[in-house]
Amino acid sequence: MTTSSEPRPPAAAHHDVESVLRLEPRGDLDYDTSPEFLREAAAALAGRGTANVLAVDCRDLGFVDSVGLSALLEIHRDAALANVAVTFTHIGPRLEKLLRITGTYTHLTGATAQKNTS
Template sequence: MSDQLLTIEAIRLDAGHVRLRLTGDLDYDTAPELTAAAAALHGDDEVLVDLTGVGICDSSGLSALLVMQRSAGAIRLTGVSPQLQRMLDRTGLAELLAIQHDDDLRATG
């Protein structure tokens, strides 16, 4: 069982845009919560997934992110830790999932 449960805070930014702020561990025990949250989204929503508060993300967590990508109109990941970035790179998912880095925010902000 996961040491830290996952909390998902959904914030509707405007029509068609949602921010999901995840806090805790995204793993085998908690990934179904993210999958359920993804199912509640509208297919045309653009979802910003804030992973700043995620401590651990395993293969089940990566799978849940892919399910979310299929459920939503588009997703962007932000707050990706160096460890998670390495996992995304090694699995090839970095090419499939849009990742917004802090540098991207400064350039547009």
């Protein structure tokens, strides 16, 4: 369930540099917002041009439920199928906890299973 009262676009996509496509999910990523987020992510990947890296900036990501987690996994899979490397940046403590509890942290971030204390 989305908790924000003001509608916001689920994500913004833009190129930082020619080879990097940045996707910035905003607000909650849940049952209500995941379908639109996935459409926007698919459109960004389809129109990526020469970008070979998808950087998902999670700094403005709010609550993530199981459907939202599934959306993140789907984006990761779709990018891999398109030969686009994926990085997740600015992962907040709540999202990190969800990823670690579900065993998806290493898969999505490529980081080691041990928590980075730096």
